[in-house]
Amino acid sequence: MPPPIEALTPSQATLLAVYLVSAADLPRLRVLIAAHPKVFLTSANNETLLRILLCLPETTPPDTYTPILDAVVDGTPLEPPAVDADTPSIDTTSVENLSSSRCERKLSQLLPAPLLQAGSSASDKLTAFLIQRSERIDAETGLLSLIAELLAHYTARPGLPSIAALATDVAVLSTLVYTFSREPVPSLTTFRTLPVEDALEVLIADPSTVPRDLEALVVPYLCVREGGGWDAVWARLSALPFARIVAVVREWTPPPEERAVRAEFVTWAVGVCYRCMETGAGVWEGMRAVQRRVVALGGGGDAHVPEVLGDLGDAGNPLFAALGLLDVGITAAAMLGRPLAEAVKLRLEGSREVQSAVLRQFVRPGTEWSKRDDEAWGRVRDGARWLRSKAQVLGRLEAEEVERVVLAGMLAGMRFGLVRDVYVTSNHTTDISLDEVEKCVLAAFNDFVDNATNGNKTRGGMKNALQAIKTIYPHASNSPTLSRANSLINAVHSLSNYTMPSTNRTTPLIPVQIRIHPDPLSLLSKLLSSNTRSYQHPDALLQIGSDLVHGTGGSEADTLAASPRVLGMCAEAALDEDDFESAYAYITSRLLPAATSRNEAARSTLWRTALLAGRFQSPYALLSGTTPRGPAALANLEKKRELLAWALAYCPPEALGDVLASWRRNEDDIEVLMQAEELAEEEHARLGGSVAQRRMSIARDGETPQSLFEVAKGAARVFSSGVGGGITAPPKEGQERERKRDVVSGMVTRGLVGGLGWVLGAQPSVEVQQR
Incomplete structure (x- = not known):
């Protein structure tokens, strides 16, 4: 018969307790503990009992062994459960024949490692037990609810702060698993050892549920x-x-x-x-x-x-x-x-430079800014002013600079009506003066002109340039600068009606090339050479020349010289196209009156153009090898002689020899032509022609060529009379007309006064010396 439990040695009782706990036979365990209180409940041995309880199956309900734990912590006797006649006795056969040493060996194999060092308090031992028990339950079963049930019995117990933190961790993991159905989640052991940063990665894993997770998981987790x-x-x-x-x-x-x-x-x-x-x-x-x-x-x-x-x-x-x-x-x-x-x-x-750059980017962002309507531009202006004054983000800029940048943007965006309404008509409501508005308008005008591909002012860049200056000109300002801009537009527009090749002769001249040309009036020469018969419209060309000079900032002297220069170009173009009569008309009827009014530019142009026309030889006659004959030819030579006379009258002394050489050739040509005519008339008379027909000769009225010596003698007489240098203008209607030959001879004589007087020993008058 086995011995009663009271007869068991401490080692045998301890090993038997392990067997009972492993079988979850807690009622008999309590009987065994009651029979051996010194073995299990003394402060020296209560840790052993806690280690024995760690051998309980993980699914054991906590309320079946918490009374034992309470007895360990409180140090109170553990009352055995009530035993009736039907309760089987404790079987000790498994340990009765084992020696103490053998029992110790078996216990070292079955029992977990010590919980704490010797001498630890009962509360510390219980805390260590609960932590290990909770981790074992989680590792083996994952039943967090069972752990929570175990810990709930001790969370309010004083002296166990770590248990409250453990219970919180279990509650947080339970919420993740049971409430939020979050998978996977770390084990309790792993979660408890995680640094806060890593634990938060677990608790705040779903960005869509962060507010909920903060409230339900993070706040409880951090509070302990x-x-x-x-x-x-x-x-x-x-x-x-x-x-x-x-x-x-x-x-x-x-x-x-x-x-x-x-x-x-x-x-x-x-x-x-x-x-x-x-x-x-x-x-x-x-x-x-x-x-x-x-x-x-x-x-x-x-x-x-x-x-x-x-x-x-x-x-x-x-x-x-x-x-x-x-x-x-x-x-x-x-x-x-x-x-x-x-x-x-x-x-x-931000520096002033940086803020200025940001303002420009604000006014003209990206590529779509030019498509803004008036309402959008109004918001931009209000915003720019607010950024400077209220927000002070652009506070280092002056109010005028902000308005200037916005105005430039409106002009570049072609909101001309808005510019007129805001900055011109209602200028008093802005922070910019009308003078500054004009400068902005002119800058925009130049940009439009420089980017225009065609000079027509009814479309493209030139149309925008015209609309830009119309925002202020002439109703609000008629300044010289705006007037010049308007003249430039008119000139460029007029030039666009002609063929105007650029320097490479393959592309047309564009407006910017006209605006920056160092000698814009010279463009008319290109116009005349590229457009046949264009010289026949001198008035139109004169207007273009005037607009060109004025529009490109020419001086008053340039403006005064423009008209004679354009007329000279027209005469030269007429000669280039074998139209001597038009050239003669331009020189005598338009250049000559300007020259006689003491216009130095007209005088300079007159003698050069007159000399060129006086030397003119028809390309057709030269190519055909024919010599002109008859009254028409002689009349043509007389006109050239007249032109050479005017050239002689106005040329500088250093050009006198060249002019006189041309004059002499002209006289020779006349003499040859007249001799040919006389021979023709003699032949005609010999063949029976009448005297009347002979008198139709070109050498009528005693008009024979006058030699250069005779002209020089006339010049000497002029010197001796003390009169020289005066140029007689063409006779007016109602005056007695001199014979044309006398007029021409007089011009040549007076012209020689300044050029040959020193040869003849004459002393020219003060006026001549001044010339």
Whole structure:
């Protein structure tokens, strides 16, 4: 018969307890403990009992062994359960024949390692047991609810703070598994050893549920952690997309009792806005929501605005407390299309040059700005003025500069009606003077002209250039500069009606080449050479020349010289096209009156053009080898002699020899022609012609060639009479007409006064010396 349990040695009783616990036979275990209290319940041996209880099956209901645990912690006797006649006795056969040493060997194999060092308190031992028991249950079964049931018995017990933290971890994991159905989740053992940063990766894994997870998981988890760990929370939240961060700020409220956490949350929320590098309508709306939420959480005060942006990663940055600046900064960032930090930095640290560049980008962003309508341009102007005055983001710029940039943008965007209404008609409501408006208009005018591909003022760049100056000219300003711009448009437009090749002769002349041409009047020479018979419209060319000189900033002298020069070009073009009569008409009827009015430019042009026409030989006659005959030919030579006389009258002394050589050739040509005519008449008379027919000879009325010596003698007589240098203008209607030959001879004589007088020993008059 086996011995009673009271007869068991301590080693045998301990080994038997292990067997009973492993079989979850807790009633008999309690009987065994009651029979051997010194073996199990003394302070020296109670850890052994806790180690034995760790051998319980993990599914054992906690309420079946918590009374034993209470006896261990409290040090009170453990009452055995009530035993009736039907309760079987404890079987000791498994240990009765084992020696103490053998029992010890078996116990070392079956029992877990010691919980704590010797001398630890009962509370510490119980804490260690509960932690190991909870981890064993989780590892073997994953029944977190069973762990929670076990720990619930001790969470309110004083002296067990670690159990409250353990119970919180179990509750957090239970919420993840049972409430949120989150899989996979780390084991309790792993979760308890995770650093706060890694644990938050587990708790805040789904960006779409962050506000809920903060409330249900993170707050409980951190409330039992020493040191809080909220810095890690802010860092984890900062890694979320900005839209999710906005949702967190709007939907989650920090624990009311945690004032420090709430203050940190407000600072973090403002800092997130400054660190956000995103732009767009959704971002600005989100920042507005953050600002409103921050104010609602008690951040309504406004700190002093700092002088620099500072370190945006520093939670102590005073910038984060300046909520008024945040409000203005969000609006400015939205208007500029820049991150908030850039907009605020522009206000605090931006130089005048940088702010000026930002203003230009604001007025003309991207490629679509020119398509704005008047309403959109009005918003741009209001925005630019607000950015300078209220937001001070462009505070280093003058109001006039802001208006100037906006005005230039409107002009470049071809909103001419708006420019006239705002900056001209209502100029008193702007920050820019009418003179500055005129400068902006002229700058835009030049840009349009320089980018125009065609000179026609009814389309393209030239049309825009004309509309630009019409915003102010002539109703608001008739300044010389605007007048010149208008003349340039007229000149370029008129030139566009002609063929005007550029320097490479393959592409047409464009407006900018006209505007910057060093000698714009010379373009008319190209016009005349490229457009047949264009010289027949001198009045149109004179107007173009006048507009060209005036429009390109020519001086008064240039303007005075323009008309004679254009007429000279027309005469030369007529000669180039074998039209001597037109050239003769231009010289005698238009250039000559200007020359006699003491226009030096006209005089210079007259003698050169007259000399060229006086030398003219018809290309047709030269090519055909024929010699002109008859009255028409002699009349032509007489006209050339007249032209050479005018050339002689107005040429400088150094050109006199060349003019006289041409004169002599002309006289020779006349003499040859007259001799040929006389021979022809004699032949005609010999053949029976009448005297009347002979008198039709070209050498009628005693008009025989006058030699150069005779002309020189006439010049000497002029000198001796003390009269010289005066040029007689063509006779007016009603005056007695001199014989044409006498007039021409007189001109030549007087012309020689200044050129040959020194040969004859004459002393010219003061007027001649001045010439």
